[in-house]
Amino acid sequence: MTTFGSDDLGSGHDPASLLAFAIGRQLPFREFGTSVLCPGYHSLYAMARTVASLQSLSGNRLVVGLGSGMRPEVNRVFGLDDTERRRRTVEARDVLPGLLAGRGTGLPDDVTFYTPPMGEVPLLLASGDPQMFAGTDRTVVGWMSMLRSAKLIRETGEQLRQVTGRPLRCAMQVTLEPDVQQPMRPPTMVPTATVPALAVGTRLLPAVFVGYARAGVDRMLIHLPTDDNRWTRLHAIAAAARQARAELAGADVVPAARLAA
Structure with missing residues (x-):
């Protein structure tokens, strides 16, 4: 089960809070997913704390999606142009796995991320751009897409594999x-x-x-x-x-x- 919509819906609902509520109801799903979280709207430290908390609440059943957000009007609220929203997503792609592994990557020396999640959190990138996946490790387990044909899914998957x-x-x-x-x-x-x-x-x-x-x-x-x-x-x-x-x-x-x- 995953939350309805993504961070950039501008609907006034917080995906993490809704997901925590669903997890707290002890629903018997194998996975709980965030849909697409947009790093441009959150600090990486706050995102890492949220993900660690949800992973603990769910009993290692969390899957996290990361993306830049597609709605210009919502991005403008956060002061993000196309360049900055992509930069923030790339930063999260590179730094968040280290935070979640308890390595503290990307934090100042006097700041420690004390509570890494109980288990590894699979990450999905909401992109079909092969360059977004270059250099990623096995923490990134897949990619997210809106509705597209099976043919395009297959072609994009092959490009990412290469x-x-x-x-x-x-x-x-x-x-x-x-x-x-x-x-x-x-x-x-x-x-x-x-x-x-x-x-x-x-x-x-x-x-x-x-x-x-x-x-x-x-x-x-x-x-x-x-x-x-x-x-x-x-x-x-x-x-x-x-x-x-x-x-x-x-x-x-x-x-x-x-x-x-």
Whole structure:
């Protein structure tokens, strides 16, 4: 399960606080994710404390996404132009793993980060730019993407493998609209107020999950805009995930339900 949206939504909700609330409810999820945290909005020391706290609360089930933020109007609130927001993300990419490992990298000599997390925290970079991954170690386990085709996922994954020398799997954020009324509706991109959504018939949904998993997606962060009071769409997603997992013979393609803000 991951929080709804990213740091740059400007919605007034703090992703870490929402995630801590969900963890405190003792929900039985295998992973808890931050979606995309933007280093330009936080000091690295504060980010490291937040991540360490969430990792401890979750019992080593945290996954952290880092990105620059895509909304210029929100970046302007924090005084960030394109150059500075990228610089802050690169700095976090290079410094945060050291902080979380308890090495204190990047801190003044008289400042100590006393409470590294109980276990290693996997990091995902919200970028498809190969240069953002150059020189990273295995702490960076993958990349994050908005909705894109399986072909583009596969091509980007290959480019990143050439730069890093290791396979990096994708965590894709999707606004999903399962069509219960037309269960054989082909996958279709539909416009929304924010980002495009993927509309697809419920009987074809397992094939969509399988196709993306084989292209390199191992985490799918799903935003479900609407549902009825019986959660018909959510149940359809869960059933499709189970069917896809069976077809993939154990591959990890279980979509993560998103905590609505």
